[in-house]
Amino acid sequence: xxxxxxxxxxxxxxxxxxxxxxxxxxxxxGCCNTGGxxxxxxxxxxxxxxxxxxxxxxxxxxxxxxRGGDGAGVAAGDELAAYFDEVVGxxxxxxxxxxxxxxxxxxxxxxxxxxxxxxIIGMQPEGNWLSRAPSLARKAILLAKVQDEAGHGLxxxxxxxxxxxxxxxxxxxxxxxxxxxxxxxxYPTLTWADVGAIGWLVDGAAIVNQVPLxxxxxxxxxxxxxxxxxxxxxxxxxxxxxLYTLARGTDEQRAMAxxxxxxxxxxxxxxxxxxxxxxxxxxxxxxWKIKRFSNDELRQKFVDMTAQQAEVLGLNLPxxxxxxxxxxxxxxxxxxxxxxxxxxxxxxxxxNRQRIEHRRRAHDDGAWVRDSAAAYAAKQRTxxxxx
Amino acid sequence: xxxxxxxxxxxxxxxxLWEVFVRPRRGLAHSHVGSLHASDAELAVRNARxxxxxxxxxxxxxxxxxxxxxxxxxxEKDAFFxxxxxxxxRHPTFYPVPEGVEHL
Numbered sequence: 001x002x003x004x005x006x007x008x009x010x011x012x013x014x015x016x017x018x019x020x021x022x023x024x025x026x027x028x029x030g031c032c033n034t035g036g037x038x039x040x041x042x043x044x045x046x047x048x049x050x051x052x053x054x055x056x057x058x059x060x061x062x063x064x065x066x067r068g069g070d071g072a073g074v075a076a077g078d079e080l081a082a083y084f085d086e087v088v089g090x091x092x093x094x095x096x097x098x099x100x101x102x103x104x105x106x107x108x109x110x111x112x113x114x115x116x117x118x119x120i121i122g123m124q125p126e127g128n129w130l131s132r133a134p135s136l137a138r139k140a141i142l143l144a145k146v147q148d149e150a151g152h153g154l155x156x157x158x159x160x161x162x163x164x165x166x167x168x169x170x171x172x173x174x175x176x177x178x179x180x181x182x183x184x185x186x187y188p189t190l191t192w193a194d195v196g197a198i199g200w201l202v203d204g205a206a207i208v209n210q211v212p213l214x215x216x217x218x219x220x221x222x223x224x225x226x227x228x229x230x231x232x233x234x235x236x237x238x239x240x241x242x243l244y245t246l247a248r249g250t251d252e253q254r255a256m257a258x259x260x261x262x263x264x265x266x267x268x269x270x271x272x273x274x275x276x277x278x279x280x281x282x283x284x285x286x287x288w289k290i291k292r293f294s295n296d297e298l299r300q301k302f303v304d305m306t307a308q309q310a311e312v313l314g315l316n317l318p319x320x321x322x323x324x325x326x327x328x329x330x331x332x333x334x335x336x337x338x339x340x341x342x343x344x345x346x347x348x349x350x351x352n353r354q355r356i357e358h359r360r361r362a363h364d365d366g367a368w369v370r371d372s373a374a375a376y377a378a379k380q381r382t383x384x385x386x387x
Numbered sequence: 388x389x390x391x392x393x394x395x396x397x398x399x400x401x402x403x404l405w406e407v408f409v410r411p412r413r414g415l416a417h418s419h420v421g422s423l424h425a426s427d428a429e430l431a432v433r434n435a436r437x438x439x440x441x442x443x444x445x446x447x448x449x450x451x452x453x454x455x456x457x458x459x460x461x462x463e464k465d466a467f468f469x470x471x472x473x474x475x476x477r478h479p480t481f482y483p484v485p486e487g488v489e490h491l
Contacts, residue, residue, distance in 0.1 A: 097461045144441075151438050158422045161404070167424060224421070231442070370426075374402065377427035 048211050052229040055214035059222060062092050088289055093219035096162040104288055108218055109163050110179070111290065116156035117174045117181035121355050123149045125189040126198060134192060141238050142195060148235065152228045159220040175360050183341055184271050186349030193246055193253075193260035199239015200313075201261070201268040201306065207232050208302045209272065217289040240309065247314050261310075262318045270336040270344075272299040278338075300330055307331045404453040405431040407438075409445035417449050425450075 080099040087094060094100055123146050130146065133139035157167055173179040184202055189195065210232065213225040246257035273279055273295040285291035293301075307324070310317050321334045343349070402424040408417035420439045425431035431450040440448065459467055475481050484491055 095461065097458070099462075147441065151441060154423065154438055155421060161422070227421075370402070373426035373430060377430075380427060 048207055049230075049233050051211050052214055052226060055211070055222070056226050058091070058215065059093070059226070062090070088217045091215075091217075091289070093222060094217055095219045103284070104290075105163050107285065107288075108221065108290065109160055109165055111285075112156055112160040112163075112221055113165070113170050113173065113179050114181060116153045116160060116170065117179060118185065119149045119153035119156060120174075121181045121185045121359060123153075124355055124358055125185055125187070125351075126195055128189050129192060129195050132192070138242070145199070145235050145238060148231050152231070155224040155227055156221075159218075159224045162220045171363065175356060175363070177347065177356070180345060182271060183344040183349060184267050186344050186351045186355060187263070187267050188351050190263075191256050191260060193243065193256040194264070196239045196242030196246065196257065197260035197264040199235050199237075200243055200309070201239075201264045202271070203232060203235040203239060204306060204309075205268045205271045205302050207236060208298050208305065212292040212298075213290075215289070215292060221290075240313070243313055243315065257313075258315055261315050265318050266336040266340075269299060269303070269333075270338065270341040272296075272302065274338055274341070275335070303331045303333045307333075402426050405435070405450040406453050406456060407431075407435040408449040408451070409435075409439055410447040410449075411445055413446060417447065420444075422453060428452075 081101065084094065084098070084100060084104075087098070094104075126142060126149075127146050130139065130142055133142055157170060160170060161167060170179070174181065184205075189198070207229065210225055210229055214222055214229055216222045216225065243257050243261070246253040248254075276282065276294045276296045279295050282291060282294060286294075303322075307317060307322060319334045321332060323332050324330075325332050344352070347353075403426075404422055405425055405428075406422050407420050409420045410417045423431065423434050423438055425434045428450060432448055435448050435450055439445070471477075
């Protein structure tokens with residue numbers, strides 16, 4: 001709960017009176033949540049966080065290290081390519097103005113844009129519950145989380161822009177469906193427990209996916225991911241905490257939590273993408289150190305982490321075949337329906353049209369704010385010039 | 388992305404790009420944390436506060452129009468910084484210190 005307390009406090013910093021009120025509320029919630037029991041640590045989460053810290057340390061260490069060669073007098077295309085390979089090979093970062101293969105640039109734009117779009121569209125399913133959160137403390141936490149998603153989207157758009165695309169171009173491609181966002185956000189949030197399931201499962205899966213990206217060979221993306229992952233762990237914690245509370249509530253609350261987990265489990269597994277054999281972008285991404293692990297490896301890691309957490313929660317993962325395999329040290333599990341994943345990605349999920357429609361409306365509704373700010377800035381410039 | 392001077396085209400997409408620098412604590416230097424778009428400097432500072440200091444990451448923010456930054460070219464990096472390459476005598480460690488000398 002420490003993270004939640006801090007968030008509640010930060011959310012209203014600047015008004016001391018209200019801060020106290022909220023902190024007290026958060027403290028009370030914390031007390032009710034645990035019901036006097038020892039709160040168990042979420043298994044796996046701290047390990048992932050230390051991986052983020054390690055990636056950050058590695059980034060600094062790589063910057064201090066010398067590359068294999070010094071790339072003196074580079075000019076010809078071959079030499080540029082060799083230099084690029086050398087930098088990537090030495091686990092150093094490629095920076096915006098460095099030469100890079102066109103396919104590397106394009107692939108990164110596609111991936112970072114898709115990632116940014118996912119953060120922005122991802123605000124909608126949870127935003128749906130902001131006005132109906134069951135307490136002020138929960139509302140403050142959810143607000144902070146949804147605000148974080150907006151921030152993550154902006155970090156990522158900024159990273160994509162360093163590759164020579166404009167923000168307008170990216171928005172346009174999202175709204176016209178030419179760039180995708182994660183399939184998971186096309187599922188509806190039917191109950192309050194869905195907010196918990198998204199935090200625990202969806203953000204949990206996102207963290208497993210994103211932690212290796214902190215070591216990505218493209219500097220701006222790696223740095224954005226380090227920032228994001230540090231913030232993301234609060235998201236997973238609050239989701240776990242929410243479900244933990246419901247799982248220890250009334251029968252209805254418990255049933256609501258179980259129902260949410262039942263609905264979000266397989267879509268969360270599908271977030272890791274198609275099985276390795278069918279993954280189109282993987283091989284080259286691995287060679288360029290954009291991607292570090294295969295879809296199936298990451299999916300397995302997520303299952304291993306989550307199966308254990310489900311036991312602590314006292315909720316069932318909806319998979320009869322789920323079981324620990326002693327010899328391999330991994331959990332056996334049933335694969336998600338990849339046919340469904342493909343259908344949802346190609347536009348035929350439960351909420352695809354609604355999500356894009358909402359984004360378009362939000363963008364249009366915000367036009368007057370952007371116009372006013374631009375007009376004001378222009379007026380100020382004119383006045384300054386006249387003075 | 389260029390900074391548009393004069394009349395705005397009244398579209399957020401033409402909001403200039405700003406580079407953001409945050410001083411984490413008193414006594415530390417401002418360091419670059421990322422960039423954002425804003426219509427003017429004042430809003431850039433406010434946006435930077437909302438985007439880069441949601442968790443009390445800083446005590447001071449600088450914003451600089453990205454277009455105002457002149458950078459050395461990475462292609463010329465080696466030639467550009469070459470003059471310092473053969474001047475190892477600028478480092479104190481270049482000089483042997485005889486046994487027994489203190490406070491040097």
